[in-house]
Amino acid sequence: MKTYLDCISCFFRQGLDAARMTTEDEKIQKKILDEIAMIVPKFPLNSTPPEMGRIIHKIVCKFTNSSDPYKKVKDKYNKEALKFYPELKKKTREAKDPLLVAIKIAIAGNVIDFGVNEVKNKIDIEKELKNTLKQDSAIFDYDKLKNFLEKTEEILYLGDNAGEIVFDRILIEELQKKVIYVVREKPIINDVTIEDALFAGIDKIAKVISSGCDAPGTILRYCSKEFLNHYYKAELIISKGQGNYETLSEEKRPIFFLLKAKCPIIAKDLGCRVRDIILKTQSLK
């Protein structure tokens, strides 16, 4: 997905939000916004929004001497999400269609996204879960996914956010396949890194690798050879969240995007409404 003009105002919101998490000094916060402003005229719109997300993060880190502004928020939501694990496990096991419930749980977790939400707005995970489980969707390629699962032994699973990763675990366990779980190379917004995968116990049920990319998405030209090797041979890729969708939506690979559409721009791009839950694959040859 290209960067829409509407994304530009959001870059400043995102930058300010990250700045406020690391410093209370208004002058530094303003400097960060000024630096983003100086990048905007040079930023080509055919780049994807996570390209700018990556730049913003570097600016914030540079001016605040922080390498991980969202560390506390990530820890908080990891811990909070983990509390739901036993209940969700039970819910999945008792369901008529456990895979469908596990998919919806994984999508519900995608609401824990501070690229879109402001950190000050507390996310009500319980309410989100309840709503998502009973929510229908206009874009839900569930039968296609089941067809792919029948023919596939190994799944490349692109993780998205801390907290959300606990809900990914429910789905991975339900898939009953060999899974390679992919995290970001370095901390970026509240995206998953290796530490989050270890915290959520993903290493016990999947092989965990880094994409090599330090953007809040999967920008292939920044990815490691190891990741690309898996990516190009994968017969089934599950891609979580907006950032991965934004960076891979035009790829011709067997990708199933699982996400909650959280902003009007991505909803427009997907052809759905804000807050819709999405399981979407592109038409493959």
Added chain:
Amino acid sequence: MKTYLDCISCFFRQGLDAARMTTEDEKIQKKILDEIAMIVPKFPLNSTPPEMGRIIHKIVCKFTNSSDPYKKVKDKYNKEALKFYPELKKKTREAKDPLLVAIKIAIAGNVIDFGVNEVKNKIDIEKELKNTLKQDSAIFDYDKLKNFLEKTEEILYLGDNAGEIVFDRILIEELQKKVIYVVREKPIINDVTIEDALFAGIDKIAKVISSGCDAPGTILRYCSKEFLNHYYKAELIISKGQGNYETLSEEKRPIFFLLKAKCPIIAKDLGCRVRDIILKTQSLK
């Protein structure tokens, strides 16, 4: 009110909205946002948001060769608001406290503000009126206003937006005083100019003058001598809307601000919640 860091992202939203109203050319729209981006690092935060609103408007006009991007929208809402006039007149006349109802009507009209709203979001005037008339408010200096009215023969009334001006007329008629109604010097967003005052028939019930200022607010250093003369001798000033509040909130004059708080930043500045209706005067010596 100073410019908060949160206002910066909103400048880009406002610029894009105005750009889209005048051209469908994405390249020109991007140029407008780039130009705003180049201004941001030079823009001092102790300026008020309408200072930037003024700059954005000039940028939009320059790149689109338009002098009045909101002309159509202004005409549309003027006409729509006028349809409500007979019904509102009746409602006021039949009310137990006609002045109170007229004030609430004038505040309800303040929702027709495209500095805050995106033009694509249609404003439901009828619903807004209904809700405002039964709405209570934490900041409502009605008794103080009545005290001032008892001692005052002439009121300086600072208008805000097209459409809204019809609702101002209801209040002006109810005040039963000599009123000087102030419009902006030139078209800026959907703010009132002399044409709107004539359309709404304000000239039949008040003296209409221009502030001399071409910002979406009342920035005193841009105002005309004629206006300043009225301003400094006025015993009672009614100031409509966010732009006038943002530019005059720190003034020590007998001003009563009538507005609907439409963004979280102004709500924070006022100490109220978004969507609250406000009738506020500052503590005067």
